[in-house]
Amino acid sequence: MSARPATEGQAARAVIIAVDAQGGDNAPEAIVEGALRAASEHIHVLFVGRAARLRELVGGAPYAEIVDTPDVIGSGDEPAHAVRDKPQSSLVVAARLVAESRADAFYSAGNTGACLAAGLLTVRRLKGVLRPAICVVLPSQPRPTVLLDAGANAEVQPAHLRQFAVLGRAFCREVLGVAEPIVGLLSIGEEPGKGTPQVIEAHKLLAADLGPAFYGNVEGRDLLNSTVDVVVTDGFSGNIALKASEGAAKAVLGLLKQAIAQSARAKVGALLLKPDLVRVRAALDPEEYGAMHLLGMNRPMLIGHGSSGARGAENAVRYAARAVSGHLVEAIAARLGDVASGPVAASDPAPRAPA
Amino acid sequence: MSARPATEGQAARAVIIAVDAQGGDNAPEAIVEGALRAASEHIHVLFVGRAARLRELVGGAPYAEIVDTPDVIGSGDEPAHAVRDKPQSSLVVAARLVAESRADAFYSAGNTGACLAAGLLTVRRLKGVLRPAICVVLPSQPRPTVLLDAGANAEVQPAHLRQFAVLGRAFCREVLGVAEPIVGLLSIGEEPGKGTPQVIEAHKLLAADLGPAFYGNVEGRDLLNSTVDVVVTDGFSGNIALKASEGAAKAVLGLLKQAIAQSARAKVGALLLKPDLVRVRAALDPEEYGAMHLLGMNRPMLIGHGSSGARGAENAVRYAARAVSGHLVEAIAARLGDVASGPVAASDPAPRAPA
Numbered sequence: 001m002s003a004r005p006a007t008e009g010q011a012a013r014a015v016i017i018a019v020d021a022q023g024g025d026n027a028p029e030a031i032v033e034g035a036l037r038a039a040s041e042h043i044h045v046l047f048v049g050r051a052a053r054l055r056e057l058v059g060g061a062p063y064a065e066i067v068d069t070p071d072v073i074g075s076g077d078e079p080a081h082a083v084r085d086k087p088q089s090s091l092v093v094a095a096r097l098v099a100e101s102r103a104d105a106f107y108s109a110g111n112t113g114a115c116l117a118a119g120l121l122t123v124r125r126l127k128g129v130l131r132p133a134i135c136v137v138l139p140s141q142p143r144p145t146v147l148l149d150a151g152a153n154a155e156v157q158p159a160h161l162r163q164f165a166v167l168g169r170a171f172c173r174e175v176l177g178v179a180e181p182i183v184g185l186l187s188i189g190e191e192p193g194k195g196t197p198q199v200i201e202a203h204k205l206l207a208a209d210l211g212p213a214f215y216g217n218v219e220g221r222d223l224l225n226s227t228v229d230v231v232v233t234d235g236f237s238g239n240i241a242l243k244a245s246e247g248a249a250k251a252v253l254g255l256l257k258q259a260i261a262q263s264a265r266a267k268v269g270a271l272l273l274k275p276d277l278v279r280v281r282a283a284l285d286p287e288e289y290g291a292m293h294l295l296g297m298n299r300p301m302l303i304g305h306g307s308s309g310a311r312g313a314e315n316a317v318r319y320a321a322r323a324v325s326g327h328l329v330e331a332i333a334a335r336l337g338d339v340a341s342g343p344v345a346a347s348d349p350a351p352r353a354p355a
Numbered sequence: 356m357s358a359r360p361a362t363e364g365q366a367a368r369a370v371i372i373a374v375d376a377q378g379g380d381n382a383p384e385a386i387v388e389g390a391l392r393a394a395s396e397h398i399h400v401l402f403v404g405r406a407a408r409l410r411e412l413v414g415g416a417p418y419a420e421i422v423d424t425p426d427v428i429g430s431g432d433e434p435a436h437a438v439r440d441k442p443q444s445s446l447v448v449a450a451r452l453v454a455e456s457r458a459d460a461f462y463s464a465g466n467t468g469a470c471l472a473a474g475l476l477t478v479r480r481l482k483g484v485l486r487p488a489i490c491v492v493l494p495s496q497p498r499p500t501v502l503l504d505a506g507a508n509a510e511v512q513p514a515h516l517r518q519f520a521v522l523g524r525a526f527c528r529e530v531l532g533v534a535e536p537i538v539g540l541l542s543i544g545e546e547p548g549k550g551t552p553q554v555i556e557a558h559k560l561l562a563a564d565l566g567p568a569f570y571g572n573v574e575g576r577d578l579l580n581s582t583v584d585v586v587v588t589d590g591f592s593g594n595i596a597l598k599a600s601e602g603a604a605k606a607v608l609g610l611l612k613q614a615i616a617q618s619a620r621a622k623v624g625a626l627l628l629k630p631d632l633v634r635v636r637a638a639l640d641p642e643e644y645g646a647m648h649l650l651g652m653n654r655p656m657l658i659g660h661g662s663s664g665a666r667g668a669e670n671a672v673r674y675a676a677r678a679v680s681g682h683l684v685e686a687i688a689a690r691l692g693d694v695a696s697g698p699v700a701a702s703d704p705a706p707r708a709p710a
Contacts, residue, residue, distance in 0.1 A: 140606070141606065141609075141610060151543050154543065154549075154550055154551045154554075155551050155552075186595060187591075188506050188509065188590065188591055188594040188595065194509075195509055195591065196509045196510050196591055197510075199509075199591075219594075219595070219598050220594065220595040220596065220597065220598025220599035220600075220601070220602060221598040221599070221601055221602035221605070222602065223599055223602055223603075224602050224603055224605075224606040225602065225606065233595075235543070236542075236543055236550065236551055236554075236592060237591060237592050237595050239543040239574075239575065240541060240543065240574070240575040240588075240592050240595065240596050240599075241575065241595050241596065241599040242575065242599075243574050243575025243576040244575035244576070244578055244595075244596040244597075244599040244600045244603070245575075245599045245600070245602070245603040246575070246576055246603075247575060247576035247577065247578055247579050247580065247600070247603075248578075248579055248599070248600040248601075248602075248603035248604045248607075249603045249604070249606070249607050250576070250579075251495070251496065251579040251580065251604070252603075252604050252607040252608065252635065252639065253607065254496075255496060255635045255638055255639070256611075256631070256632075256635050259628075259631035259632075259634055259635055260628070260631060262631070263631075265627050266627065266628055266630075266631045268624075268627055269623075269624045269625065269626070269627025269628035269631075270624065270628060271624070272620050272621065272623055272624025272627070273614075273615065273621055273624035273625060273628065275621075276611070276614035276615060276617070276618075276621045276624075277611075277614075279614055280607065280610045280611050280614055283610055284607065284610070
């Protein structure tokens, strides 16, 4: 088995994404379909999974290669045990290929906890990172807001929240192309004294570190109105805020659908509105950004929703490639040093747009 | 000044609600208008505020009386100081009237923190209540879900979460008329081992107390899908979940509005859909339930959103009256004893519908 795709001449410049082809409810079909759409001269895909089926799905597609693994980690498996007990699972092998530099980034729509565990065991934390965080791009309008931590750490200390700001800002700069990302701290009131003791202390740290790039506290209602570029919070509140937002959006669209079904007049109205309703749904679709990013690791690691379809897989692979070519990990490493040695805002070098 | 309304003959059976007529962005006009709509032979309203203006607004309306107070607590005032420094403010006087049994329940759309502080100082906690909690009725479909704590306690212990279940179930029974309310614990995964150490411990307590009436963990997405009747959580996560849900619903409706504005076809469609859109908006309107309930006090206390309009005030007064006639406080007191002495589910007396 050679992990490098066949097109050796371009391999030096192409980005290689290790894709857990067995991860997620729609694996391997939708995952392969989507990832192949993203594959190109510049983005090579390494599909990790059961080769017999993958060969049928990949066919002779260019810029793609298959790594055969017998095992699969299920969505219900206990993460730490599964990673230990199934070293030949597609998820663990994909992580190992990245750890061994045979691929540049990892993507799986499988068991989130297992992705975290495999990441910590093989890809490992970037030096200086206290806690990796799950970073999710929220479809706020007119511009996206990234939220972290969305669930990796149920409890955090103020120093962790401080680092999450570094991770989130680097992500905004290198992957989303935001020149000077503004950070908000999720709390239950705008005043600096609102929240838990951890949040109140983090407010002070962030104000000192970021100066004008720190907006102050934001509230749950600010997640989708583009008030800030980065929202930092603990993984418990972040996960709940994310899922509450998704649930509320779904509830509103569900109510609308129900209302429409109740009269002929409404049905005609809905028909006329259909392209617009489709656009609203698309704007809110988590597949738009494909996956969550586990930030603070030695390589980009992306974790898709279990329900990811082809569109999600395609976008995840594209964003993974962007994280690699935008040198996200290197940018985080450089910023971590800045924070350790004092305020970073004043001495920020000019931001760089993503490749 | 006599706190009892003029209609002495009925006073013995009528419920008296003390209304902070100066609280909220739309006070006193909208508050008076709404509360007067709820006033009846059975519900008497005691308006507390600046009498000169209130007399103009109340006119000679029946079942209403005015208590003159010179001071007002602003929405931006520091709660504890404001309550101490303004004993003659409408908010504090309204709370005191309730504490002195000259009214049966309290309603204010003013400064939430000041309502809490005034409540703790005058109305006081019910004996045995560790922490009062803010309980909000979420407009989930097909039936409402109550969430507590929505912001009174940024940090809680497992024993507090356990009591919140008692408060929330009593509210569901006595005010919403739910026979056997099912409780969910907000966490970041369905498994009992997911969440913070406090949540994991609370899971055990709730399972032991409630038996089959405990659903287990719920997630942020379950707040609006009627999975359970009562969701218990700490005030930090609860406040964030509530505001994130509100923000997401607003964002979806905003996107829809934006989309509609972009074409003549869409505008015609929207016109046809208008009655349905209005219904969707109404179903999600926080004014439907009027106010949040501060549970665990010696008397029903309701705190409205600062933006409350006449509809919110009207419904708040109606729900306050229902809490009184449903003997909510007495029901909570009785249940608290049950929990202290062991599991309550098996020996639950037959539930009672609200008056």
